[in-house]
Amino acid sequence: MSINKDLSIRYLGIDCENPFFLSSSPVGGNYEMVAKAYEAGWGGVFYKTVGVFVADECSPRFDQTSKEGLPWLGFKNMEQISDKPTEQNFENMMKLKRDYPDKVMAATIMGSSDEEWRALAKMCEQAGADLIEGNFSCPQMTSHAMGADVGTNPELVTAYSRAVTETTKIPFVAKMTPNITNMEIPAVAAIKGGAAGVSAINTVKSITNIDFENMAGMPVVDGKSSISGYSGAAVKPIALRFAAQLLQHEELKDVEISGIGGIETWRDAAEFLVLGCRNVQVTTAVMQYGYRIVEDMKSGMMHFMDERGYSKLEDFIGLALPNMIPAEGLNRDFQILPDFNVKKCIGCGRCYVSCYDGAHQAIDWDEKKRKPKLNDNCVGCHLCLNVCPVQGCITPGEVKWKEGRQKTGIKIKRNYD
Amino acid sequence: MSKVTKAKYTSEASFGFMHRTAMEEAARCLLCYDAPCSKGCPAGTDPAKFIRSIRFRNPKGAAETIRENNILGGTCARVCPTGDLCEEACSRCGIDRPIEIGKLQRYAVEQEKTFKMKILKAPAKKKAGKVACVGAGPASLACAAELAKTGYRVTVFEKEKKAGGMLTYGIAPGRLPQAVVDHDAAQVKSLGVKFEFGKKVGDDIDLTEMDFDAVFIGAGLWGGNLPDIPGNSLAGVYTAVDFLKNARTMKEAFKFGNKVVVVGGGDVAVDCAVTAKLLGADDVRIVYRRTLEEAPGNMSEFQYALSLGIGTTTNMAPAELLGESKLEYAVFNGRDGKSGMKISADAIVFATGQKAEDLSKIMPMALNEKGWIKADAAGKTSIEKVFAGGDAVNGGGTVVEAVRAGKDAAASIIAYLEKRGVKQDVN
Numbered sequence A: 001m002s003i004n005k006d007l008s009i010r011y012l013g014i015d016c017e018n019p020f021f022l023s024s025s026p027v028g029g030n031y032e033m034v035a036k037a038y039e040a041g042w043g044g045v046f047y048k049t050v051g052v053f054v055a056d057e058c059s060p061r062f063d064q065t066s067k068e069g070l071p072w073l074g075f076k077n078m079e080q081i082s083d084k085p086t087e088q089n090f091e092n093m094m095k096l097k098r099d100y101p102d103k104v105m106a107a108t109i110m111g112s113s114d115e116e117w118r119a120l121a122k123m124c125e126q127a128g129a130d131l132i133e134g135n136f137s138c139p140q141m142t143s144h145a146m147g148a149d150v151g152t153n154p155e156l157v158t159a160y161s162r163a164v165t166e167t168t169k170i171p172f173v174a175k176m177t178p179n180i181t182n183m184e185i186p187a188v189a190a191i192k193g194g195a196a197g198v199s200a201i202n203t204v205k206s207i208t209n210i211d212f213e214n215m216a217g218m219p220v221v222d223g224k225s226s227i228s229g230y231s232g233a234a235v236k237p238i239a240l241r242f243a244a245q246l247l248q249h250e251e252l253k254d255v256e257i258s259g260i261g262g263i264e265t266w267r268d269a270a271e272f273l274v275l276g277c278r279n280v281q282v283t284t285a286v287m288q289y290g291y292r293i294v295e296d297m298k299s300g301m302m303h304f305m306d307e308r309g310y311s312k313l314e315d316f317i318g319l320a321l322p323n324m325i326p327a328e329g330l331n332r333d334f335q336i337l338p339d340f341n342v343k344k345c346i347g348c349g350r351c352y353v354s355c356y357d358g359a360h361q362a363i364d365w366d367e368k369k370r371k372p373k374l375n376d377n378c379v380g381c382h383l384c385l386n387v388c389p390v391q392g393c394i395t396p397g398e399v400k401w402k403e404g405r406q407k408t409g410i411k412i413k414r415n416y417d
Numbered sequence B: 001m002s003k004v005t006k007a008k009y010t011s012e013a014s015f016g017f018m019h020r021t022a023m024e025e026a027a028r029c030l031l032c033y034d035a036p037c038s039k040g041c042p043a044g045t046d047p048a049k050f051i052r053s054i055r056f057r058n059p060k061g062a063a064e065t066i067r068e069n070n071i072l073g074g075t076c077a078r079v080c081p082t083g084d085l086c087e088e089a090c091s092r093c094g095i096d097r098p099i100e101i102g103k104l105q106r107y108a109v110e111q112e113k114t115f116k117m118k119i120l121k122a123p124a125k126k127k128a129g130k131v132a133c134v135g136a137g138p139a140s141l142a143c144a145a146e147l148a149k150t151g152y153r154v155t156v157f158e159k160e161k162k163a164g165g166m167l168t169y170g171i172a173p174g175r176l177p178q179a180v181v182d183h184d185a186a187q188v189k190s191l192g193v194k195f196e197f198g199k200k201v202g203d204d205i206d207l208t209e210m211d212f213d214a215v216f217i218g219a220g221l222w223g224g225n226l227p228d229i230p231g232n233s234l235a236g237v238y239t240a241v242d243f244l245k246n247a248r249t250m251k252e253a254f255k256f257g258n259k260v261v262v263v264g265g266g267d268v269a270v271d272c273a274v275t276a277k278l279l280g281a282d283d284v285r286i287v288y289r290r291t292l293e294e295a296p297g298n299m300s301e302f303q304y305a306l307s308l309g310i311g312t313t314t315n316m317a318p319a320e321l322l323g324e325s326k327l328e329y330a331v332f333n334g335r336d337g338k339s340g341m342k343i344s345a346d347a348i349v350f351a352t353g354q355k356a357e358d359l360s361k362i363m364p365m366a367l368n369e370k371g372w373i374k375a376d377a378a379g380k381t382s383i384e385k386v387f388a389g390g391d392a393v394n395g396g397g398t399v400v401e402a403v404r405a406g407k408d409a410a411a412s413i414i415a416y417l418e419k420r421g422v423k424q425d426v427n
Helices: A031-040 A086-099 A114-127 A154-167 A184-192 A233-248 A266-275 A284-289 A293-308 A350-358 A383-387 B019-028 B047-055 B059-069 B073-079 B101-114 B138-150 B178-190 B240-253 B267-278 B299-307 B399-420
Strands: A009-011 A014-016 A020-022 A044-051 A062-067 A070-077 A104-110 A131-135 A172-175 A197-200 A204-206 A228-231 A256-260 A279-282 A334-340 A363-366 A371-374 A394-401 B130-134 B153-158 B194-197 B214-217 B237-239 B259-263 B283-287 B311-313 B316-322 B329-334 B340-344 B347-350 B386-388
Touching: A020 A293, A031 A044, A031 A086, A031 A293, A044 A086, A044 A114, A044 A131, A070 A233, A070 A284, A086 A104, A086 A114, A104 A114, A114 A131, A114 A154, A131 A154, A154 A172, A154 A184, A172 A184, A184 A197, A184 A233, A197 A233, A228 A233, A233 A256, A233 A266, A256 A266, A266 A279, A266 A293, A279 A284, A284 A293, A334 A371, A350 A363, A350 A383, A383 A394, B019 B047, B019 B101, B047 B059, B047 B101, B059 B073, B059 B101, B073 B101, B073 B178, B073 B399, B130 B138, B138 B153, B138 B178, B138 B214, B138 B399, B214 B399, B237 B240, B240 B267, B240 B347, B259 B267, B259 B340, B267 B283, B267 B299, B267 B347, B299 B311, B316 B340, B316 B347, B386 B399
Parallel strands: A020 A044, A020 A279, A044 A104, A104 A131, A131 A172, A172 A197, A197 A256, A256 A279, B130 B153, B130 B214, B153 B194, B214 B386, B237 B347, B259 B283, B259 B347, B283 B311
Antiparallel strands: A009 A014, A062 A070, A070 A228, A204 A228, A334 A394, A363 A371, B316 B329, B329 B340
């Protein structure tokens, strides 16, 4: 790697060599896996959730969604917390911390009672974990005293957070469920219980596909299926939204957030960071592609920093957060009309079809030349720009001010990938 | 060392799509407005529609779109020069490379077989009027299918034992597997078209004595062309028609030697060379009298030949064939008047165009000076009830052109029969 930039960050008082962590999931459930992940370059690992409860898993347990031949748009997982003995998991964590002292070991735990949470927190301390994450959010538990059902109950979140933070001084992170309207409520409840940070999001309750062969959801388990957690690229927009809402909340704005949801590339990770997250967690992309994806996350992030003159992550963390504002606050005084580059246009007519059927009939079609031409109906919605398959063919053009509105200097996005 | 592909005579020249790869390719399609690809097909195939069906997970609908329009949809998917037709028109050429329309068509037609679909149906109530089609090649099959779909009763007379004409006897099976031709032909049969095999019209049958209300002649061109040069009657000298037919019918039992020269610059020449190579000849070369730029063959076919280790020599015309009773050497003269070469060869194949057999034996309609049938664009000949199309009219074209000619002639025949008002007979 010829590029070299400082990716280190202090997260909840722990020095991390980079912000890229594995989230608590099948990708970090034993010694060998975590060791391999560390060696591949991950800064830390949230070890697969450990409870007193030992899971009894179904088969098969995964499914995925695709669009236009592109698989893994989203991923469904029915696996619960670790199915290994509790003691063995903590022993693994202890050995990993011993063998990889510079890497961060975060123990994710889940109890079903005050006593269980306290007992698990004690074991985390004995194992030498750097961080403890409380799993208040797994949507596929076979017990309703655990997981997402707890995460939507602020009283239980506070109580269980307190059970951990009263037991140990290790910083405690509460992992949130997105299956709720206002995540701020359980997040505030966790802080009230002594949590130092919040991680979001866990998976979204889903039915990915219906199998017509068995008339059941996927995956089909003996002719049946269950609602369970959806993750991967498809959920990233939802995750970013929750992260921004948490970080903008008055009582949470100083809380350190770990962003989770659909991260596959350095770019995805950087999006969470510019909203204000100080750590990111990944599972689905690792399940699809393996631990090696961290290589391009690190290298790509360094190149991004190099291009923009950042020397450390703190230089850009949170930069985009103030620019997420309520809809009523947007400047609605102008329309940016699209500009058509006739030389680049290949004459496919997709802009014409979409503008007519999905927007404002603002494009006329020259049948002979096979070229679009903008007419006066255009409102500057940019649907055409979004459907055009040619890079740089349709771009933001003339700024038209609505009648009677004051012209001002405005910021415009000019470059589209 | 170069990597030359080894293949069997009957192994397919290219992979087809599976469901996932077809979806990937369909996803590349821009789904154009007023799609240019759909205007590029002589047979009127609508790729934009069938690709959209694949994209929106309706492969059966895609199969219907193809089959309803082109009775030889499976064959055309394999042998069409798509690079000069629909794929050349593809808007995606403006970004990178065209959608592989031929291969998507192949995938869609394969769904018909996979799902045992029966797409075409002939009306239960037959129309008055019986039509004879001469030959079971592409033009005749297309004409017969159109007529049967409209409700006419059609009989196809074929001199060989199987349907397909040149598709069955004149194309290398790696490019067009027999099963694909058979499946297409089976669709014609399923419309109620009667086939009389082993009947050569003019020799075995006299159509003028039979009560057909109209006749379509899609007899093709089955006379091989041998140049008028010394030695052209030696053993080991073949016309392309005979060479390919021997290969298709005898397969590995066809013995023609180890060193083979194919003369010609069209797809047929490439087919002959590929056939010779795949049937075991070590040394196969194509010799063409002009340059590759001038060659009528599809460049992708020459590239395929090259991938099998078959080279092409240009600007060399055959001058003399030497040997006692059997070919030993072929002598060529350069186009520049200075160059020349003498090649030791066991066999030489002349793929230098086909000529007509005596077509007037079929029906006494007017022929042109080359012996091809004189017919207009609608397939009308000098005799009112006789129509014609395909190679016997155009002197040798593509399969898709023959399909077009057969369809056009069917439309003319239907118009003729309706105008003539053949009495409705009770079925």
